[in-house]
Amino acid sequence: MAVEISAKTESSAMVAEAANPPATAIELTGISRHFGEVRALNHVDLAVRRGEFFSLLGPSGCGKTTLLRIVAGLDYPDQGTVRIGGQDMADIPAHLRPVNTVFQSYALFPHLSVWDNIAFGLRMKKVPAAAQATRIDRVMEMVQILPLAYRKPSQLSGGQKQRVALARAIVNEPQVLLLDEPLGALDLKLRKQLQEELHRLQRRLGITFLYVTHDQDEALAMSDRIAVMNHGRIEQMDASRQLYEQPRSRYVAQFLGSCNLLEGNLCASSDSACEAMVQTTVGHLRVCLNHPAPLGSHQKRLTLAIRPEKVQLLPLNGHPPENGVRGLIQDLIYSGAETTCLVKVGEWMCKTCSLNSSGQHQAFRIGQEVTLKLPADGIIILED
Amino acid sequence: MSAHNEHGERPAEVLFGERLTRRDHLRRSAMLSGPGFLWVVIFLFLPLLFMVGISVLSRGAAGEISLTFTWENFQRFAGFGELGFDPMYPTIILRSLVLGLATTAICLVMAFPLTFFIAGLRSPLKNLALTLVVIPLWTNLLIRTYAWQILLAGDGWLARAAAWVGLTGAGEALYPGTLAVYTGMVCDFLPFLVLPLYASVEKMDWSIVEAAMDLGANGWRVFQHAVLPQVKPGVAAGCILTFIPAMGTFVIPDLLGGSKTMLLGNAIQQQFGPSRDWPFGAAITLLAVVIVMLGLWLFYRLDAKRGEGMIL
Amino acid sequence: MTRGHWLLTLLSGGLYTFLYAPIVVVIVYSFNTARYGSGWRGFTTKWYSTLWNNPQALSAAENTLVLAVASTVLATVLGTMLAMGLNRYWFPAKRLASWLLYVPVVIPDIVMAVAMLLFYALLRDLVGLFNLGLTTMVISHVTFQIPFVAIVVRSRLFGLDPALEEAARDLGATPWQTFWRVTFPLILPGVAAGGLLAFTLSLDDFVVSFFTSGPGSTTLPILIYSSVKRGITPDINALSTLIILVSVVGTVLITLMQRAKQ
Numbered sequence: 001m002a003v004e005i006s007a008k009t010e011s012s013a014m015v016a017e018a019a020n021p022p023a024t025a026i027e028l029t030g031i032s033r034h035f036g037e038v039r040a041l042n043h044v045d046l047a048v049r050r051g052e053f054f055s056l057l058g059p060s061g062c063g064k065t066t067l068l069r070i071v072a073g074l075d076y077p078d079q080g081t082v083r084i085g086g087q088d089m090a091d092i093p094a095h096l097r098p099v100n101t102v103f104q105s106y107a108l109f110p111h112l113s114v115w116d117n118i119a120f121g122l123r124m125k126k127v128p129a130a131a132q133a134t135r136i137d138r139v140m141e142m143v144q145i146l147p148l149a150y151r152k153p154s155q156l157s158g159g160q161k162q163r164v165a166l167a168r169a170i171v172n173e174p175q176v177l178l179l180d181e182p183l184g185a186l187d188l189k190l191r192k193q194l195q196e197e198l199h200r201l202q203r204r205l206g207i208t209f210l211y212v213t214h215d216q217d218e219a220l221a222m223s224d225r226i227a228v229m230n231h232g233r234i235e236q237m238d239a240s241r242q243l244y245e246q247p248r249s250r251y252v253a254q255f256l257g258s259c260n261l262l263e264g265n266l267c268a269s270s271d272s273a274c275e276a277m278v279q280t281t282v283g284h285l286r287v288c289l290n291h292p293a294p295l296g297s298h299q300k301r302l303t304l305a306i307r308p309e310k311v312q313l314l315p316l317n318g319h320p321p322e323n324g325v326r327g328l329i330q331d332l333i334y335s336g337a338e339t340t341c342l343v344k345v346g347e348w349m350c351k352t353c354s355l356n357s358s359g360q361h362q363a364f365r366i367g368q369e370v371t372l373k374l375p376a377d378g379i380i381i382l383e384d
Numbered sequence: 385m386s387a388h389n390e391h392g393e394r395p396a397e398v399l400f401g402e403r404l405t406r407r408d409h410l411r412r413s414a415m416l417s418g419p420g421f422l423w424v425v426i427f428l429f430l431p432l433l434f435m436v437g438i439s440v441l442s443r444g445a446a447g448e449i450s451l452t453f454t455w456e457n458f459q460r461f462a463g464f465g466e467l468g469f470d471p472m473y474p475t476i477i478l479r480s481l482v483l484g485l486a487t488t489a490i491c492l493v494m495a496f497p498l499t500f501f502i503a504g505l506r507s508p509l510k511n512l513a514l515t516l517v518v519i520p521l522w523t524n525l526l527i528r529t530y531a532w533q534i535l536l537a538g539d540g541w542l543a544r545a546a547a548w549v550g551l552t553g554a555g556e557a558l559y560p561g562t563l564a565v566y567t568g569m570v571c572d573f574l575p576f577l578v579l580p581l582y583a584s585v586e587k588m589d590w591s592i593v594e595a596a597m598d599l600g601a602n603g604w605r606v607f608q609h610a611v612l613p614q615v616k617p618g619v620a621a622g623c624i625l626t627f628i629p630a631m632g633t634f635v636i637p638d639l640l641g642g643s644k645t646m647l648l649g650n651a652i653q654q655q656f657g658p659s660r661d662w663p664f665g666a667a668i669t670l671l672a673v674v675i676v677m678l679g680l681w682l683f684y685r686l687d688a689k690r691g692e693g694m695i696l
Numbered sequence: 697m698t699r700g701h702w703l704l705t706l707l708s709g710g711l712y713t714f715l716y717a718p719i720v721v722v723i724v725y726s727f728n729t730a731r732y733g734s735g736w737r738g739f740t741t742k743w744y745s746t747l748w749n750n751p752q753a754l755s756a757a758e759n760t761l762v763l764a765v766a767s768t769v770l771a772t773v774l775g776t777m778l779a780m781g782l783n784r785y786w787f788p789a790k791r792l793a794s795w796l797l798y799v800p801v802v803i804p805d806i807v808m809a810v811a812m813l814l815f816y817a818l819l820r821d822l823v824g825l826f827n828l829g830l831t832t833m834v835i836s837h838v839t840f841q842i843p844f845v846a847i848v849v850r851s852r853l854f855g856l857d858p859a860l861e862e863a864a865r866d867l868g869a870t871p872w873q874t875f876w877r878v879t880f881p882l883i884l885p886g887v888a889a890g891g892l893l894a895f896t897l898s899l900d901d902f903v904v905s906f907f908t909s910g911p912g913s914t915t916l917p918i919l920i921y922s923s924v925k926r927g928i929t930p931d932i933n934a935l936s937t938l939i940i941l942v943s944v945v946g947t948v949l950i951t952l953m954q955r956a957k958q
Contacts, residue, residue, distance in 0.1 A: 075401075093401060093865075094865040094866055096868075101863070172867065394786065396784075396786070410785075412784070413790075414787075416785065417780075417793075427838075427839040428811065429799075431815035434811070494711055501707070511955070520716070523940050526920050526921055527920065529718075530920070531719065535718060574715060632805065632806050632807060652806050652810055669811070
């Protein structure tokens with residue numbers, strides 16, 4: 001059934017470009033928008049591939065929702081162009097754009113039943129009644145809300161409203177589905193469940209998803225690619241794994257997961273061997289670079305980042321390993337699956353964490369002196 | 385994020401996906417708000433302007449408006465007529481003010497127990513009690529007013545009770561008279577004060593009252609410091625809703641008061657009716673408008689000051 | 697606490713009695729056999745049949761209804777449009793204009809009434825139109841109804857989530873379709889409430905009607921007033937009882953409607 005729908009999307013929406021469908025679903029170039037004195041977006045460039053699950057991630061007020069609204073045609077850029085499926089959207093009003101939105105507040109029409117809410121878009125497009133019914137049934141089944149057809153939105157739970165909002169959008173088989181923090185109002189457990197469902201649904205339908213969220217875990221769990229936004233700009237745009245393991249800036253490193261930061265000066269670097277020596281407050285550290293990069297002059301100030309799970313905690317005995325530093329355990333925090341440990345090395349507080357199943361932390365107590373190993377290939381050099 | 389703009393300082397650039405220029409805003413305002421505004425301007429503001437113009441003209445011999453400029457109309461209700469000083473109109477103005485203020489004050493005093501009684505009831509009873517306050521409000525004022533004529537008539541038991549107590553002589557009616565006017569006014573305007581007050585009391589945070597009692601404050605202090613500040617908006621709204629119509633009323637004194645209780649409303653009616661002196665009537669009307677506007681302004685000022693010991 | 701509660705109940709009982717004494721007395725007297733005086737002389741319904749055969753009362757009832765319906769329809773349309781414009785679109789000095797809208801709400805009705813009387817008289821002298829009658833009464837009623845409707849509808853529009861209309865646009869509705877399929881159904885309760893308020897205000901109005909009516913356009917409140925001026929007759933009590941009945945039923949219905957919505 002799902003295959004049918006996705007096949008239909010291709011056939012109906014792409015009929016004009018059937019011979020050569022563009023690989024980018026959305027292409028934004030030089031988008032700027034300000035509200036009075038506030039700059040909401042500042043020269044944003046973005047290309048979303050067809051069939052991709054793309055997330056815009058950032059704190060509130062970073063401009064991600066404005067960007068989504070501009071794509072939907074609910075707002076207009078002061079500068080820049082929006083292309084959807086290769087077509088310039090400058091003169092195309094919201095109701096004629098091949099996109100649909102799932103709103104943060106769901107925005108279900110309170111005066112219409114669930115069925116009528118879902119049928120709204122099809123009626124606007126004057127889809128024949130019989131075809132409407134089959135399409136609505138299919139979508140309602142897909143998001144598991146068939147028994148709710150004749151309820152009013154006020155009689156639905158948060159999760160049910162979310163599903164109706166989703167059904168109301170995808171029944172129109174848009175080229176791109178825009179989702180504005182669709183899970184923001186739900187409790188954690190339901191959110192996790194719906195995340196998985198959304199992810200599966202996107203795979204089944206093959207529709208391009210442009211997903212706005214401020215929740216890093218959500219973005220990491222679902223997206224093919226993520227753009228991290230800050231103050232109306234895109235800080236970094238990469239595949240999820242890339243973004244997490246190779247953040248380019250302090251902002252990205254700290255926004256996605258937690259990380260330990262360490263200031264230092266460059267002592268030596270060799271472009272060919274892809275490694276560098278950095279002098280830090282905790283001693284000299286060797287850093288492996290996964291790609292050769294000119295790091296700049298000698299003695300240049302650098303910021304290093306290392307994820308807690310990369311830091312290894314070792315007992316004091318034996319001779320110190322490479323990049324090993326001595327520290328004092330300040331705190332051990334047990335949280336079910338893993339244990340977090342805070343270790344003080346001089347003035348620097350380092351956070352480590354490991355799965356409890358690994359048994360790594362079990363041998364340690366608060367106040368114990370330990371060796372921290374900061375593996376050379378786990379250290380990231382940030383650009384700022 | 386939405387470009388939605390409610391206060392109208394700046395035109396929204398984008399509204400529900402539509403891009404709008406200033407010209408679009410003006411055109412749509414004119415199309416939508418234009419007819420209604422124009423209606424009110426033509427049939428209310430324009431007539432009020434005419435009223436200002438006519439108030440400085442004089443009355444012709446046959447009651448027509450004569451196009452001779454004069455300040456006489458304003459001098460007349462200040463008490464300086466053709467026949468020397470006459471306190472009739474200054475008295476009317478003063479009496480109207482006193483009646484308006486006194487009605488508001490009496491209604492306010494009565495509204496408090498009634499409101500707290502309703503607020504303290506359980507849900508189905510509460511709705512019933514509230515509806516019982518609303519019903520008189522929607523019942524024609526004329527009917528409620530003339531009924532007092534029956535109730536206060538000379539052979540009625542209220543009059544007999546008053547006579548027995550010694551308030552009046554035997555067989556003497558309680559109406560027409562000042563007491564009858566006050567009775568009618570308070571009865572008519574009480575719901576106007578109860579409803580806004582109730583809206584405030586409903587929203588009240590009772591934990592503050594409990595805290596005050598917990599700290600050992602006595603009844604009056606609890607009321608003054610924990611209750612009053614919270615219900616101020618309701619009190620202000622109710623007072624305005626009572627004072628303004630009470631000031632301008634003409635039905636109640638007309639039906640319940642005698643010739644001795646003439647008020648501004650009756651004076652206006654007399655000039656536009658039997659006396660047919662429209663310029664003078666216009667002048668009195670303007671005075672009424674000025675008093676009402678002053679009253680409004682005063683209420684807002686007192687409210688803004690968050691007065692010490694002041695209720696409003 | 698308990699003593700205070702009893703005192704409150706007693707006081708409130710007294711106040712309710714005070715509020716309802718006039719209403720009850722009118723109802724009771726409409727069934728009183730006595731034509732004059734205030735004594736009870738026995739039960740009768742004859743005043744209701746007298747009323748039914750009173751052509752003046754019937755024509756006044758008709759006038760009242762025609763006036764209320766005509767003015768309410770006009771005022772509801774104009775007031776709703778006015779509210780839409782104020783809520784969504786900008787024009788210079790909009791604040792002042794919205795403030796002016798409250799003037800008809802707060803000025804005493806006698807001021808409004810004589811201002812209109814004067815205006816119609818002047819127009820009559822100038823253009824020969826605006827003879828006092830139902831037309832001038834409709835115009836006057838619409839004038840004080842518009843602001844009430846606009847204020848009620850505007851508050852409803854204010855509480856409307858803008859995302860709903862955006863969702864309609866997003867789902868393919870043109871601005872016009874968005875209005876009729878989403879905005880209007882959603883503000884309809886406000887429009888209905890405003891209309892109902894306007895209707896009640898028109899039915900209840902005496903002062904403005906009194907000054908702007910002409911011969912033959914007497915309404916029920918005017919009829920009651922002139923009858924009272926001549927001396928209360930039992931059939932007027934019967935008429936008032938019927939009006940009271942309509943008010944009570946209306947109030948109860950509105951209250952129930954509001955509760956059903958919650």
